[in-house]
Amino acid sequence: MPASRRLPPLRALEAFVRIVRLGSAKAAANELGLSPSALSRRVGALEDFVGKRLFTRQHQAMKLTEDGQTFYNAVSPKLEALAEAVESQMETSNVMRLHLGVPALYAGERLFPHLPELRKLHPRLHIDIDTGPQLETRLGDSLDAAIVLSKGPDALLHAVRLDHNQVHAFASPKLAAEIGLHPDPAKLAKQTFLISGALPESYDAWKTALGMEDLEPAAIDHYDSAQLILEAAAQGLGIAILNDDHPERTGDDRVVRLFDVTVESPYSYWFVCRPRELESRPVRLFHDWLIKTML
Incomplete structure (x- = not known):
């Protein structure tokens, strides 16, 4: 030997x-x-x-x-x-559990399609999904880790940037036809804009990109869910300002994108957790897999 x-x-x-x-x-x-x-x-x-x-x-x-x-x-x-x-070599019934916070649209469109791959790699890893508000502030309490849409997470957190977003404006086909193919300040001033209350700078970035910093619309309605913003736009309730191309990604033809402009978003998706959580086996497995898969 x-x-x-x-x-x-x-x-x-x-x-x-x-x-x-x-x-x-x-x-x-x-x-x-x-x-x-x-x-x-x-x-x-x-x-x-x-x-x-x-x-x-x-x-x-x-x-x-x-x-x-x-x-x-x-x-x-x-x-x-x-x-x-x-x-x-451990008992297969010994489940590892991760409590993950994630925005609903990100979970449905970006995360879930890849989760079968994660399950094959680590069959004992199970994930509890939380789509509630204030994900970052609940880390270390009810959440082990989170994916957040943010300008930049708290400096005390371990954070990995997952993408660079753009701001898009969407409306129902009927409303889009009324507004036209080119930005018209007079027409846009008559509209209702649907924006996220937690991401107000997206709307400002979009106006600036169009050269309409002083635009004063008829109304601004605030929502706490991108899914609800999208649904409201599909029902013709106004112009949705979104930090992603969710409708185009999923082929949702109930809305169309307004104008051919590229607007860099002030916000990006980040993976975040408290630094000590990286020593937790479920968090480390998910963290390493997510970075390898999404970046």
Whole structure:
């Protein structure tokens, strides 16, 4: 039988990986219940083992060296493989559950079509979907992670940008015919605009792109759901301002896009969670799969 290879001190390896994933030595120490000096000793033990400096230390900050980044890139996939190997030997009834917040339209049109692939990869991972309001503020409480439409998440959160959105205006075919193919300030001033109360800058960006910053429509109706905005537009209740091409993506012919203009949205879809949640197996599996699939 061949001699066993020496393994690195696993507690030191755990400390190293948590610092990298959480982006902060302080956060890693808090997660592990260690003092900063104890955490530093564990990292030092790992550096002695591999014979390389993995971090530079400046005051309270620890920054990966080039060798440290190379080491993490080599080790992290192996740790995931080890976790999956252990997972495969566990009882199949031992379900992993993720509480995920996500806007309803994103869930239905972008996320759900890919979920069968995730289920094949990780059959024990089950997801509770929450489409309620204020997703970002409920992280760490009723939600493990969320996909949000935002100008930029809280700086204290781990965040990954999933796309760069555009603003589109949609209306029923009948109303679109009345408005015409080209922007007419007089006609638009007579209309009702349907906008998201949580995303007001989308409407401002759209007006600016059309050169109509001073446009004052007949009314602005606010909604807390993109689905309801779309449904109201389909019923001829006004012009919907949306941060995505949902109708064109799904082939909804009850509405048509107004004008041939490109408007960059102030808002994008982001995956967000509290940094410590990345150490949770369900969150980590979903996070890694989402980034690989959506980016």
